Amino acid sequence: xxxxxxxxxxxxxxxxxxxxxxxxxxxxxxxxxxxxxxxxxxxxxxxxxxxxxxxxxxxxxxxxxxxxxxxxxxxxxxxxxxxxxxxxxxxxxxxxxxxxxxxxxxxxxxxxxxxxxxxxxxxxxxxxxxxxxxxxxxxxxxxxxxxxxxxxxxxxxxxxxxxxxxxxxxxxxxxxxxxxxxxxxxxxxxxxxxxxxxxxxxxxxxxxxxxxxxxxxxxxxxxxxxxxxxxxxxxxxxxxxxxxxxxxxxxxxxxxxxxxxxxxxxxxxxxxxxxxxxxxxxxxxxxxxxxx
Amino acid sequence: xxxxxxxxxxxxxxxxxxxxxxxxxxxxxxxxxxxxxxxxxxxxxxxxxxxxxxxxxxxxxxxxxxxxxxxxxxxxxxxxxxxxxxxxxxxxxxxxxxxxxxxxxxxxxxxxxxxxxxxxxxxxxxxxxxxxxxxxxxxxxxxxxxxxxxxxxxxxxxxxxxxxxxxxxxxxxxxxxxxxxxxxxxxxxxxxxxxxxxxxxxx
Numbered sequence: 001x002x003x004x005x006x007x008x009x010x011x012x013x014x015x016x017x018x019x020x021x022x023x024x025x026x027x028x029x030x031x032x033x034x035x036x037x038x039x040x041x042x043x044x045x046x047x048x049x050x051x052x053x054x055x056x057x058x059x060x061x062x063x064x065x066x067x068x069x070x071x072x073x074x075x076x077x078x079x080x081x082x083x084x085x086x087x088x089x090x091x092x093x094x095x096x097x098x099x100x101x102x103x104x105x106x107x108x109x110x111x112x113x114x115x116x117x118x119x120x121x122x123x124x125x126x127x128x129x130x131x132x133x134x135x136x137x138x139x140x141x142x143x144x145x146x147x148x149x150x151x152x153x154x155x156x157x158x159x160x161x162x163x164x165x166x167x168x169x170x171x172x173x174x175x176x177x178x179x180x181x182x183x184x185x186x187x188x189x190x191x192x193x194x195x196x197x198x199x200x201x202x203x204x205x206x207x208x209x210x211x212x213x214x215x216x217x218x219x220x221x222x223x224x225x226x227x228x229x230x231x232x233x234x235x236x237x238x239x240x241x242x243x244x245x246x247x248x249x250x251x252x253x254x255x256x257x258x259x260x261x262x263x264x265x266x267x268x269x270x271x272x273x274x275x276x277x278x279x280x281x282x283x284x285x286x287x288x289x290x291x292x
Numbered sequence: 293x294x295x296x297x298x299x300x301x302x303x304x305x306x307x308x309x310x311x312x313x314x315x316x317x318x319x320x321x322x323x324x325x326x327x328x329x330x331x332x333x334x335x336x337x338x339x340x341x342x343x344x345x346x347x348x349x350x351x352x353x354x355x356x357x358x359x360x361x362x363x364x365x366x367x368x369x370x371x372x373x374x375x376x377x378x379x380x381x382x383x384x385x386x387x388x389x390x391x392x393x394x395x396x397x398x399x400x401x402x403x404x405x406x407x408x409x410x411x412x413x414x415x416x417x418x419x420x421x422x423x424x425x426x427x428x429x430x431x432x433x434x435x436x437x438x439x440x441x442x443x444x445x446x447x448x449x450x451x452x453x454x455x456x457x458x459x460x461x462x463x464x465x466x467x468x469x470x471x472x473x474x475x476x477x478x479x480x481x482x483x484x485x486x487x488x489x490x491x492x493x494x495x
């Protein structure tokens with residue numbers, strides 16, 4: 001069992017999401033950086049699809065009622081392990097423990113500090129978070145409300161039975177959080193709804209991440225993209241990374257909790273959205289063609 | 293029909309109307325079930341079908357271009373879902389005004405219409421129902437309601453729809469149903485899946 005002492009701004013249960021239901025209006029959801037969660041799972045001996053926690057910006061504080069192995073990947077944070085009262089060992093700061101398996105005795109408390117760089121961390125626990133799956137996934141979908149609600153102080157989360165030994169790892173290399181994101185973008189499917197100048201602006205000017213961004217989408221602020229076609233596009237299916245342009249011309253890049261269909265034209269699709277999981281408001285984003 | 297690339301792993305099939313959408317939806321689902329198409333999602337919409345999560349986009353586009361959706365089993369023989377509807381929606385007079393008839397005529401028209409699920413979206417289990425003549429399309433509310441109760445039967449554009457859960461919404465409310473439209477323990481979890489025939493019968 002995990003006791004949530006401090007859930008902070010937004011801590012959710014996430015796994016690799018619930019693909020295959022978009023035709024019923026069910027978003028895919030899942031970790032904003034699926035590979036980072038898979039790595040954390042491998043480090044503690046879990047299958048890659050096990051559920052962990054996605055911790056946002058302000059950290060979290062968790063107590064484990066039994067001995068577990070944990071691993072944290074993602075944003076740059078400080079980890080503080082507090083051993084159970086009565087034990088011989090005092091609290092210890094563990095600055096080198098990101099991306100490594102860390103064994104905690106029963107009763108230990110783990111404090112994940114606020115992100116020094118980046119936004120989100122993924123915490124895997126040996127055995128995985130064992131909340132009831134919904135349509136094959138334990139992910140919290142902030143758009144549709146499927147899956148467990150975001151964590152609150154005092155929540156208790158079940159932990160499953162460990163299935164494998166932790167990985168024998170001394171070091172994993174974290175990619176670091178860039179000050180500026182360069183994203184590969186495939187134009188289309190609706191670039192013909194925009195003037196030729198719109199793609200020039202998208203490829204040629206810098207955008208900034210808006211504070212209104214969330215798990216549904218990264219909103220951008222910058223040059224408005226002019227439309228060539230007025231009127232409404234009939235709703236059509238949306239993919240992860242779709243860059244949708246509402247009437248104000250400011251693009252929005254869809255992330256894990258994006259809606260399955262939408263009615264604003266998509267000017268292009270970002271090939272890999274995972275760097276956006278760590279993009280703070282104000283981060284500069286530029287786009288380049290898929291061929292580089 | 294035109295196939296557009298969408299990013300690195302998806303295709304969008306532009307169709308010539310809702311009948312062709314339904315034909316391609318059924319054809320692609322059938323081809324996938326037969327192992328002839330590998331795709332994570334096949335998502336019909338108003339005038340398109342999205343094929344997402346294909347391993348080789350160009351190869352998939354070439355194969356799809358060689359297919360024809362004419363030999364498809366239609367859903368005509370499949371069971372129809374009857375939705376018991378209480379016709380007491382707050383926007384019935386507004387709909388009547390748009391249609392140029394009185395409220396009983398609106399209700400009678402809705403009861404008589406054979407609807408079909410064109411596609412789902414907006415929320416899990418929210419089905420866009422076609423069947424009303426295009427000339428009866430109605431606008432959305434200028435300011436959406438902050439909370440529409442679950443089970444509300446409503447109209448917008450050329451579609452009818454039923455809110456599976458309470459949510460904000462700008463559709464014109466014509467009635468309500470107690471039918472459970474989305475249950476994660478059911479298979480499939482949505483009562484109204486694409487292609488399903490639907491009747492909004494009087495409760």
